[in-house]
Amino acid sequence: MSELIREMLALPEGHDKLLLHSCCAPCSGEVMEAIQASGIDYTIYFYNPNIHPQKEYMLRKEENMRFAEQHGIPFIDADYDTDNWFERAKGMENAPERGERCTMCFDMRFERTALYAWENGFSAITSCLGISRWKDMKQITGCGERAAAPYPGMVFWDYNWRKKGGSARMIEISKREHFYQQEYCGCVYSLRDSNLHRKSQGRGLIKLGVKYYGDEDDE
Numbered sequence: 001m002s003e004l005i006r007e008m009l010a011l012p013e014g015h016d017k018l019l020l021h022s023c024c025a026p027c028s029g030e031v032m033e034a035i036q037a038s039g040i041d042y043t044i045y046f047y048n049p050n051i052h053p054q055k056e057y058m059l060r061k062e063e064n065m066r067f068a069e070q071h072g073i074p075f076i077d078a079d080y081d082t083d084n085w086f087e088r089a090k091g092m093e094n095a096p097e098r099g100e101r102c103t104m105c106f107d108m109r110f111e112r113t114a115l116y117a118w119e120n121g122f123s124a125i126t127s128c129l130g131i132s133r134w135k136d137m138k139q140i141t142g143c144g145e146r147a148a149a150p151y152p153g154m155v156f157w158d159y160n161w162r163k164k165g166g167s168a169r170m171i172e173i174s175k176r177e178h179f180y181q182q183e184y185c186g187c188v189y190s191l192r193d194s195n196l197h198r199k200s201q202g203r204g205l206i207k208l209g210v211k212y213y214g215d216e217d218d219e
């Protein structure tokens with residue numbers, strides 16, 4: 001484990017029960033261990049209808065479930081309502097990553113997270129999405145705060161998981177656990193664009209389910 005010592009975390013404004021939106025095991029590994037090390041009561045909420053195809057969705061979900069079980073953390077396996085996701089993505093098929101389609105995608109996932117939190121006694125929500133260096137923290141925080149706003153007293157915890165060694169520990173944990181290493185963000189459009197980019201570099205198309213952290217050609 002990294003030499004960097006984790007700081008003790010505390011939920012904002014005295015909140016005591018957290019719902020963590022998770023997208024996959026690599027992004028949530030460090031976040032989960034950091035939250036757990038701070039003694040915060042939390043549950044994982046897996047709601048990611050953006051992930052395409054279903055084979056990839058199952059790979060990411062089952063690995064995340066396994067890791068949660070290993071840590072004794074409750075895992076809520078929410079709907080895979082892809083029809084709604086595609087409906088909301090209409091007209092944004094060619095938007096770049098970190099653009100309007102991603103705002104919609106975060107909004108949709110966090111809206112459902114906040115609703116579940118409200119109905120089940122969680123007063124704080126957060127997401128591990130921001131630990132990825134490919135993501136825009138400000139965009140994620142904006143979506144999270146918008147999702148929590150309709151519910152009186154609910155907060156979106158905007159902690160920056162990348163800081164204080166978080167990014168390095170994310171990689172360490174992923175290698176330690178030999179997590180599946182996805183090679184695109186998740187939706188069919190990000191798969192298309194990642195493959196186009198690879199093609200322009202003379203690389204082969206993405207193969208699902210073959211790359212794992214810690215393997216020889218890692219990184």
Ligand code: SF4
Pocket residue numbers: 050051097098101102103105106185186187188189190
């Ligand atoms: S690129 Fe990622 S965040 Fe953006 S819409 Fe696709 S799956 Fe969602």
